[in-house]
Amino acid sequence: MTNISHDHPLTYTFGILGNIFSFMVFIAPVPTFYRIIKKKTSEGFHSLPYVVGLFSAMLWIYYAMVKTNVILLITINSFGIFAEIIYVAIYFTYATKKQRIKSLGLVLLLNVGAFGLIIFLTQILCEGPKRVAVIGWICMAFSISVFVAPLSVMGRVIRTKSVEFMPFNLTLTLAVSAVMWFMYGLLLRDIYVAVPNIAGMLLGVLQMILYGIYRNSKPNDVAAETKLPTIVKVDQELPTKVNSEPYQVIIPIKGGKIGEAKDGKNLEDAHINSQV
Structure with missing residues (x-):
């Protein structure tokens, strides 16, 4: 396959579609936080997914800025940073004191400590293409670990025979988003973008298969106990x-x-x- 440039129509098409579907994923928690604001309590929710989401968006922004010519990574992850900061701020506003302390620890550990250390080490120890490669590998490893996280949800679906905790619309959106970004990375021959989204596509397909198997199933006692x-x-x-x-x-x-x-x-x- 011939190498396709950044400004090729196909590249922009998949990049823009990736932006659209990723935007839908980023705004998916809006009803949750609307409920938190309305009830003035963080209920049983945890800030970890939003702190991790913020860290991921920060990493990809850093990668895009170092590599250059990947503006579509910058646009969606800039919105991602904005959205996740809003979510974390709302969580802090309505969380208990204990929850705030734990969340603050996570923010300091990931978004300040880990991210600051990555910037410091890559700027001091690496330069040019080597720096791009190191940051790319970090982004790829972290993205794969995030994509693997839904395995626990899949296990819960199998255990309870209930898809209550795996909404189809969000599952489908995540899978389609992974396809778009995989194609974007493939056309650019950027393994750091393409490879993590292979895991995203496979897990998305598996989740939809599980949804098809259990969507009409009667929940067992384990589901009832939840x-x-x-x-x-x-x-x-x-x-x-x-x-x-x-x-x-x-x-x-x-x-x-x-x-x-x-x-x-x-x-x-x-x-x-x-x-x-």
């Missing part, structure tokens, strides 16, 4: 015996299991995971 707990309270004291014989208290729970207590013991068993 629901929000409903606490069943017994307001009156129960006797330990009925007619000198052991008795059984049955508490039906809508949409869940049945809680029982024998001989007046283990009433905590009546705290069933369910949604009423």
Whole structure:
């Protein structure tokens, strides 16, 4: 295959499409943060995905600036930095003190410490094409590790037989985005852009296959146990015996299991995971 230049129409086409689909991925958390703002609490969310997303965008901006002539990497990752900073700022605003301390530690470790060290070492120890290669390998290794992260979600889908935690629209968008960036990197013969997106494409296809297998499946007990707990309270004291014989208290729970207590013991068993 002949080498295609940066300004070739095909290169720009895939780069622009990559920007569009990556933009959709970056704005996917908007409903989550709208809910956080509305409820004025960070709920059970963690800042790690957004701190890591910010770090990834910073790395790719640095790579694009050192390599030059890859303006489409700069445009989308500039927006990515802006979006992730907004998300992290909102999280800090509504998180608990403990959550803020943990998040601040992550920001200092990744976005200040690790990123600063990468810049320092590559500027001091490398120059020219070698610097581009070193930064490229760092970006590639980190991107692959990020793409591998959904394996835990895939394992959860298989375990629970439920696709509740793997929304199809986001999965499809991530897969298509990986295809666009793979083609962009392939046309430029840039292995640092192309190779990580091979992993993204493969994992995207696997996730969609899993979605097709389990989308109509009835969730098993493991999935049911991930629901929000409903606490069943017994307001009156129960006797330990009925007619000198052991008795059984049955508490039906809508949409869940049945809680029982024998001989007046283990009433905590009546705290069933369910949604009423």
